[in-house]
Amino acid sequence: MALEDYPRPSVTVDVIIFTLHDDLQVLLIKRKYPPFAGMWAIPGGFVQEGESLEETALRELEEETGVRDVYLEQLYTFGNPGRDPRGWVITVAYFALVPCTAVDLQAGDDAAEARWFSIHSLPLLAFDHADILPYALQRLRYKLEYSAVGFELLPETFTLTELQTAYETILDETLDKRNFRRKILGAGVIERTGAYRTGEGRPAQLYRFRDDAVAEVKARRLFP
Amino acid sequence: MALEDYPRPSVTVDVIIFTLHDDLQVLLIKRKYPPFAGMWAIPGGFVQEGESLEETALRELEEETGVRDVYLEQLYTFGNPGRDPRGWVITVAYFALVPCTAVDLQAGDDAAEARWFSIHSLPLLAFDHADILPYALQRLRYKLEYSAVGFELLPETFTLTELQTAYETILDETLDKRNFRRKILGAGVIERTGAYRTGEGRPAQLYRFRDDAVAEVKARRLFP
DNA sequence: ACAAAAGTGTTGAGAGTACACCCATGC
DNA sequence: GCATGGGTGTACTCTCAACACTTTTGT
Secondary structure, three states: HHHOOOOOOEEEEEEEEEEOOEEEEEEEEEEOOOOOOOOOOOOEEOOOOOOOOHHHHHHHHHHHOOOOEEEEEEEEEEEEOOOOOOOOOEEEEEEEEEOHHHHHOOOOOOOOEEEEEEOOOOOOEEHHHHHHHHHHHHHHEEEEEEEEEHHHHHHOOOOHHHHHHHHHHHHHOOOOHHHHHHHHHHHHHEEEEEEEEEOOOEEEEEEEEEEOOOOOOOOOOOOO | OOOOHHOEEEEEEEEEEEEEEEEEEEEEEEOOOOOOOEEEEEEEEOOOOOOHHHHHHHHHHHHHHHOOOOEEEEEEOOOOOOOOOOEEEEEEEEEEEOOOHHHHOOOOOOEEEEEEEEEOOOEEEEEOOHHHHHHHHHHHHHHHHHEEEHHHHOOOOOOHHHHHHHHHHHHHOOOOHHHHHHHHHHHEEEEEEEEEEEEOOOEEEEEEEEOOOEEEEEOOOOOO
């Protein structure tokens, strides 16, 4: 039995692009054409033959933001019937973490407009994107706790206070300064650059992430 | 631009079916037709229109094993070009946990034979299934540590020693008996049935899983 | 000199880990 | 009565969490 004997769905890749700019933000595009014309949506596009899913995601990411070499992870594949009024469409969702310093917004030609939205003030979303986005946020928060993905949202160098603020923003809770510093320095995942950031008050040491660091910790065990 | 203007891939769902029978085992089917005729493969099939991905996975699972109502989780979507010599095929992989008591093997009509293989003695696999299977195993081991999925591989009632042996088999390490018992009883996820299992030696209390239990523990934090 | 942010240690509580012997049954 | 697997407690270590003052700079 040949492949052509089975009906085939359309397959898209959607990329939830997070950045940190005062608040945790997501890039959304305003749809130019029906369905959902004028509504906001997660950027995405059709997979092309001869291209891996990750390549599709990277292509979409570059089209929207101009960035390459950022953190990208497959999230989940959504295929419920009826999720797209145009017909049978399965979407493979990815999420990306982009430092706010690296972004250069450029609306793709299938979008009227691209904009960052704080995750605390999201608009109504097209398709089933209102289900997909919280899923991505949950995964991000979860990964943040046991891995070092948080650094992917920060510029190359940063102060300890900036790092702590980033974590507090994403996790939406406050952390103890001394405990935070002790633990992160003890983990050996960052190192001093030797430079300082000056401004109001005492200048702060600048740190950078050590990408040779093993930046993942085992989950706490439910059973011994 | 209409959906039909874009080329569409074939989409399959593959289900890695785990069970515990002395050792941790995986169900594989021997392919009847080319490509890879005669080779072993993860069971799977094409998604049908009007069906969710999870429904496809459940359908495949029931066709192969006759079971319903077992643990099923989406794993990852594989879409590398060239992974299927027949053409452009994307597969959404799921994994399932089946108690060995519940299984009733029945080869689907597209398979010559279905068999359980210990994960320590796997045959050569068709397609890119040799990449998919270790991925599933890693996810299973990982989830086992911070959630209670391990119970999904056990019969309804079990002794504490059986439970501990199950964990030891999957994690491939030995655990301390007293610590194991203290922690799992303290977690409140199992309860006595009142019945005993007799055999050689002192009879053992039988326990059952409490499905009202919150059986997930937070990951250890990398940072406070 | 004062405002503003950076930096720095200690203590108490709870969880994790290591470890060895008695108990109930079948043969 | 003995072989077989079931069941139990304690002490030490380490990690986690709570908490407040001094230092350095710019104005």
